[in-house]
Amino acid sequence: MTAMPQTPTVLHAPVIDWFDEHARDLPWRRPEAGPWGVMVSEFMLQQTPVSRVLPVYEQWLARWPRPADLAAEPPGEAVRAWGRLGYPRRALRLHGAAAAITERHGGEVPRDHAKLLALPGVGEYTAAAVASFAYGQRHAVLDTNVRRVFARAVSGAQYPPNATTAAERKLARTLLPEEEPVAARWAAATMELGALVCTARTPSCARCPIAGRCAWKAAGSPAHDGPPRRGQTYAGTDRQVRGKLLAVLREAVGPVPQSALDAVWEEPVQRARALDGLVADGLVEPLADGTYRLPLT
DNA sequence: TACCCGTGGTG
DNA sequence: TCACCAAGGGT
Incomplete structure (x- = not known):
């Protein structure tokens, strides 16, 4: 069961204030990145750490500053430029998304969530992330970081369920600030909190702006009980x-x-x-x- | 839903 | 050392 916070808004200010002070200066967060830069970063960050994305992102944007630039080249060039980021099908899909944007959207990354979702390689998370980070819209952005923050702070569990549940989506919508720009800030802030403080293995609760309101911490930080989290075997596969x-x-x-x-x-x-x-x-x-x-x- | 899809850093 | 982990999507 998911506990509903009595007053959802009490988390907003401390998390957003913390973000104002501690947000990393990442290239796709700078204004010059634009919607295309945000989209490229989101594709690359799907299951790949920031540190490994940074150099490839810079090369990619320098070579293909607009979707049409990428669409004009063979998909194999995208796969080659993807380098060792892993999951190279993402490169193919990003190339496909660039082609669709060029053909169907006049070369501009669409603002509409449904149109974003229709692009290859863009799922629920990425559509919400681009709409929120690039266009400042109000969307529940549920990635692994946000899910973990909510699982701990609100639900009192060490880890979220293996697969995203309807209850998690509902909770995310409930916690979303009403005002559009605040909601967009909240989305980025909760992700950053999960990435920097409320980490998977060893969270730094001493540095957490909402430790005093964390249900998991209040319960004594109990260890995960449910089914084992899905492991990823690799060697020999x-x-x-x-x-x-x-x-x-x-x-x-x-x-x-x-x-x-x-x-x-x-x-x-x-x-x-x-x-x-x-x-x-x-x-x-x-x-x-x-x-x-x-x-x- | 559960599984497939890469790669490398880390405790 | 090695299992875990990293801003998911598609089927």
Whole structure:
């Protein structure tokens, strides 16, 4: 059961005041980033830490300052520029989003949440984040940081559920400040609080602006009880093989022979399955002569 | 819903 | 050392 705060607004001022003082100076938060910069950052930050995104973000925006600039290049160039950020399908989707923005929205990142949501690679979180951070709109922005902050401060649990629940969305809407600019500030502030203070492993409650109102802390910071949180195995999986295969193609200038791909993984069945998967995903293009390259279309 | 999808830092 | 973790989305 989720406990409703008696007066939701009491959290707003301390969290936003804390954000005013402690917010990181990130490039996508600067005014010159614009909606496109915000969108690029949101794609890159999906499951990838800020520190690793920073250099790639700068290169990306310098090379493709507008959606149309990216849309004008082959998707394989986006995959190559993605580097080692991980989950390279995001690069493909960002390229697809840029193409859709160019074709359907006159080259401007749409302001409307529903239109954002219709873009490839843009889900509930990213649509709300772009609408809120880039356009100052009032949306519940529920990422892993915000979910953890609310789980602790309001629900009294160490961790949120594995999958986002309807109760969490309702709570987020309940806590959202009424005024649009305040709501946008709140969204960024709660995310930052989760990223810097209310961290997953060892939260710094001594530095938390709402520690005095935290339900989890008040309960004695009880350990997580429910089902174990989903772990991520990696070694020996298809994902690892796909990563090795794509790394070869990223670093190659032109098409690579089958033999170069065969060299990265011993086991032929899994290797073939991984390569087929990359082709099916549009990350790799097989050529008639038996070589492979990053996609030109 | 549960699972798939990369990569690297860290306690 | 190694399991956990990092501004999710698609199916």
